[in-house]
Amino acid sequence: MLVLRKADVGEILNGKEKEHIELVRQTYALHAQGATAVPHSTFLRFPDDPANRIIGLPSYRGGKSPAAGLKWISSFPANIHSGIPRASAVMVLNSLRTGHPEALLEASLISAARTAASAALAADILTEGRSPGGVSLIGCGVINFEVLRYLGAAIGAPGEIVVHDPSPARAEEFVRRCHELLPDAAISIADSVEDALAAQRLVSFGTNAGEPHADLTSAEPGTVVLHVSLRDIEPLSINGAHNIVDDADHVCRERTSLHLTEQMTGSRAFIDASIGQLINGTVAFTPDPDKVTVYSPFGLGVLDLALAVDVQATAREHGIGIDVADFLS
Structure with missing residues (x-):
């Protein structure tokens, strides 16, 4: 058992x-292919x-480098x-x-990295052809700082x-x-969420909100919103926007803004496509310039898996971590 500390x-x-x-891009492509x-x-x-x-x-990744694992994360x-x-x-x-556990990794850093990588990938895809120039970050915590770096x-x-x-003080x-x-x-x-939404054409929500607290009326048409924390935007605004997700079945659960929108409308017709479909080119998406586009990634465990496998391989290659040879003995 390889043990990797923070x-x-x-x-x-x-x-x-x-x-x-790139790992996240490849993993989303595999996910959209059913792999x-x-x-x-x-x-x-x-x-x-x-x-x-x-x-x-829990998750499994197929393809050329199959892997399986579980992330256990507290909030x-x-x-x-x-x-x-x-x-x-x-x-x-x-x-x-064999099914045996072979690595135990501290995963808060992996979780933050895959979340930020997913948001940055979506920003790249959804702002293609125009540079936003700036970004508004709503929520001044670990996730939005990582989003900024990515x-x-x-x-x-x-x-x-x-x-x-x-x-x-946190700001x-x-x-x-x-x-x-x-x-x-x-x-x-x-001074306010509304001012932040109005300030830039690229916005990231990275809060610990448990219930929707923001509408998108102050956002300029064409704004791309990275709805990373999933519970910030009111259902009426979600319903009036373009919506890209990582996986509709996952994101329409646990009282996310999209789950509440599904309950309000009775369907998922407000969802335009998944990020994997856009990557693979299986769904055409041409945004209405008068609408805001919202990217809502639930955060698929297979993304954590992809980064964790890469970390494990690098650790083995460079002799990093603690190898507990008798862990299962």
Whole structure:
């Protein structure tokens, strides 16, 4: 059993944004071809503590490099008030020959990387032919900072960055980190979600919202919204927008904005295509310039699997991590 700690995983992931985006592209293509097995995520909730949850995401990737594994990720939003991360995770990789577990990885960094890579890939595809020039980041946490880094790899570093967070202190600290990452960018703080939506033609939601709190009326027509946190946008706005998803069956669950829209409308007709269909060219998508386009990725476990397998291979190659030879003895 190879055990990879957070520092090990971070060392391996660092500087490989373009490779991760390509891995995500390939994995979405396989998923759209039916070459993956991605059961519905299992949500462990606590009756006396509804804000917190732990999610299990099993997955299998076929194709030339088959693999199987499970991500087990917790979300405890109150952690941020204690100065510790909201999310923590582990990933188990299993041998497809024996079924035995063969690697245990710290997975919060993998989860953030695949989430950001997915968002950056969608931004590249959905803004093709026009550079957005800037981005608004709603939610000043780990995910949107990673989205910013991966956008630089996918479409080029934005020249203007607008941020918004309910906590002024968190927004100011986020701006400081953005300046360190992109010292030449013009960075400002928006007073409201509406101001942030209106400021740029590319927007990323990376919040811990449990219920919809934003409509898209202040967004300019043609804006691309990366709805990474899934529960921010009101159903009426979702229904009036173009909608691209990673997997409709996965994203229309667990009271996401799209799940609520499906319940409101009685169908999924508001969904235009999956990202895999766009990558494979099996569905034509020509956005109406008068509409906003929303990308809502549920976050398929097979993406975590793809990055974890790559991390495992790199660790083996360079002798990184702890090899527990008698783990199953």
